[in-house]
Amino acid sequence: MHINYDPILSEPFGYGYLSHMEEGPYCARGAGLYEECKVLPIAYDKEVGLFRCGRVFCAVGIHYDIGTYYSEELIVQKKEKYPEYSEFLDMLKQYTEPLSTEFRVRDLMDPMDLKVSDAGAGWGGGAGGGHTIPDYGGLLALGTSGLRAKINRYRKVNPHAEDFYNGLEKMLDGFEVIGDRIKAMAETMAAETEDEGEKKHLLDIARAMETCPRNTPYDFLSAAQFFWLYFSYDGFDSPGRLDQIFLPYWKKTPYDEAFAILDGMWQGFRKFRAWNMCISGSDEKGNDMTNEISFAMLELVKKYRYSTPNLTMRWHENTDPALMRSAAEAIGMGCGLPALYNDKAVCRMFIDELGIPPKDAHDYAMNGCNQIDIQGKSHMGLEDGEVNLYKCLEFMLHRGKCQISGEKLTMDCGDPCSFATFEELLAAYKKEVEYVTNVICRMANVTQQGHGETAQNPWRSIMHQGCIEKGRDFKCGGPLYNHGQILIEGLADTVDSLAAIRYHVYEQKNFTMAQLIHALETDFAEDEVMRQMLAEKPARFGNNDPSSDALAKDITDHFFRYLLTIPTYRGGRYTGGCSTFVRAPGYGIHTGAGANGRHRGDPLIADSIGATPGRDENGPTALLNSVLALPHHLAGSGFVLNIKFDRTLFNTEEGINNFLALWKTFFENGGQQLSVTVVSAEDLLDAKVHPENHRNLIVRVGGYSDHFVKLSADLQDNVIARTGYAN
Secondary structure, three states: OOOOOOHHHOOHHHHHHHHOHHHOHHHHHHHHHHHHHHHOOEEEEOOOOEEEEOOOOOOEEEEOOOEEEEOHHHHHHHHHHOHHHHHHHHHHHHHHHHHOHHHHHHHHOOHHHHHHHHHHHEEEOOOOOOOOOOOHHHHHHHHHHHHHHHHHHHHOOOHHHHHHHHHHHHHHHHHHHHHHHHHHHHHHHHHHOOOHHHHHHHHHHHHHHHHOOOOOOOOHHHHHHHHHHHHHHOOOOOOEOHHHHOHHHHOOOOHHHHHHHHHHHHHHHHHOOOOOEEEEOEOOOOOEOOOHHHHHHHHHHHHHOOOOOOEEEEEOOOOOHHHHHHHHHHHHOOOOOOEEEEHHHHHHHHHHHOOOOHHHHOOEEEEOOOEEEEOOOEOOOOOOEEEEHHHHHHHHHOOOEOOOOOOEOOOOOOOHHHOOOHHHHHHHHHHHHHHHHHHHHHHHHHHHHHHHHHOOOHHHHHOOOOHHHHOOOHHHOOOOEOOEEEEEEOHHHHHHHHHHHHHHHHHOOOOOHHHHHHHHHOOOOOOHHHHHHHHHOOOOOOOOOHHHHHHHHHHHHHHHHHHOOOEOOOOOEEEEEEOOOOOHHHHHHOOOOOOOOOOOOOOOOOOOOOOOOOOOOOOHHHHHHHHHOOOHHHEEEEEOOEEEEOHHHHHOHHHHHHHHHHHHHHHHOOOOEEEEEEOOHHHHHHHHHOHHHOOOOEEEOOOOEEEHHHOOHHHHHHHHHOOEEOO
16 A cells, blocks of 8 residues: 655654555554654663663554554644645544554443442553563574564464464564664764773674674673663563573673673663562472572662662572572662562462463563563463452442442342341352452453454564464463453451451440441441440451451452452453552542441551551561461462561661561461561651651552652551561
8 A cells, every 4th residue: 555654744653554454454563663663762871881762652653551542633733734644644543543442442341330440449451551571581592583483483383373473573673673773873873982981882782783683692781782672662661580581691791791781771770660570589390590690689779779670589498598688688778679479379379270380380570560470471460450358348238339429339239237147248248249350350351352452562472472373462362371460459457347347246246237337327427436346346457366367368268269260351360469559548538437447538448468557566477477367379469468667677687587587487388478668667757747858768569669758648658557567
């Protein structure tokens, strides 16, 4: 198709797409991306020491986070400015407006599902396409030449997928164009600089781009530049297991030189907010995978004390004790890094519940804040949705009615006043959870469908094993594993409420169910004594109370096992987790008065799988014992435990040893995750009053670290309220 086009319009994707439509939609998409690669901005970042490229965000284009985006406003503006290209712009509208991911997802959503979500019951799908961890190791090992050979091999296996493979080859053409452009720019800059050190470095990069991206890197600098080419193109998402990916090339470079290159990349990871990196871990035989790069990355955490990039360390029974101590020292510096994960819990979930082979299960890493993926082999670490368990209890007690809006939004599980036993009430609560879970999973699947239909992703299809082999796109079930992850909110608040109902209504008969529901509907306006009784007894979750802990296990086990029965649109199953990010206060605001004595709209609710902030009163061992009652082995996403220690704990050798013992014991007994904030209570309180004096104060939120003064007031209060342990 002949297109009247001029680069001044900044519509390279649209031009490439329309020019190749007759060859098939996937090839057209790859051609559009190829045209972008010819013009996208390339820059040398002196602080990082590498060249980066940036995606072209134009009126019509593919964006890694929101799929295919069409802007009517920009098209109209361009038609007015360049009337001679009206025909081309009209064609863009005609052929690409139907590809809008945003419009497609919106059209597929059930309005009632949206109302349930908006009421604070949770969310499903979201606006983005989600995080992922590409197969950087495979990319470096094969180069584009090896990937072309792989594509040609599987063309013969999947003759029906010719359009798909043509699109992938167009994308590889684009990567090679970027590499050639970097080589030319490096040579030009080297010729213009008088700094001999900088000249040598630029010429080394130019030489690297003679080999890469077509072939395998030969040292750490060539590997780093090859990686950075793709990493920046893909939007600076999650690097994954860099200590494993880079090791073959690191070994070919003197240590001091390699560390300096890694140091530069660390500045880039911070500057562009790389989401998550992972170090250490075990292989399927239990061997420790710790290496020089693992230690080097912890040294960079300690050197700079940045809140980003988010770093995760995997623990197993054979983890090098020296690495554990280095991690504890880094945590003690107060930057919230690294987050700690347990292979024993994560790999068990993948192997026993999802049937993932041990070799792949042990190749997991974190992306986003703390979602879990199999590096380069899965499309499942997205945070597909979230269920507010506390809101589910509200719906059940009020027969499907939202106490904030007054609307009936969910199922009526029966009159709570008619339940003769607590077991009947608990069964009704579980039915409500299943109803809301179905709503959220339905929304997540609609979003997955919208992305699969409108936002096929050639570069990520190249970068994930299974796609080339199947001849299927990354967003349409191409990767080897396509499971989903639905998180929970308000776990401790729900447990405390159910335990209070059991104790006061059914066991002690201090008041009737009708009296309780009236008090909740009026936000305890006439029942302050009742509210205090509910808040004080029985023992709250997080204090090693067997009765509350068993209840927490029961409702979490039910939710996770129910999720496993629900298929994803991509072709897997849903699993559960808990990562509150910054959402906990918002859920509190959207939830009515609770049977744990909490007032309507109070933003202070549980921010992880631990106790409601400030309600764990019996020390860290009691808290961890309570949390260990939960089914960590069923959590396929990050099962975050936020825990706060006073910085004095890490000031002595004894204190560090005590923390190491606590960490090891928790993980040996099956705990999945620890997110540790090290700070003094005095600093937190003063930072609310004098933020200008505490701009470098860092705390752990849900699955990431951030500067305390940047958080919302409600989230600051949540962090302050967490119990701080000194021993």
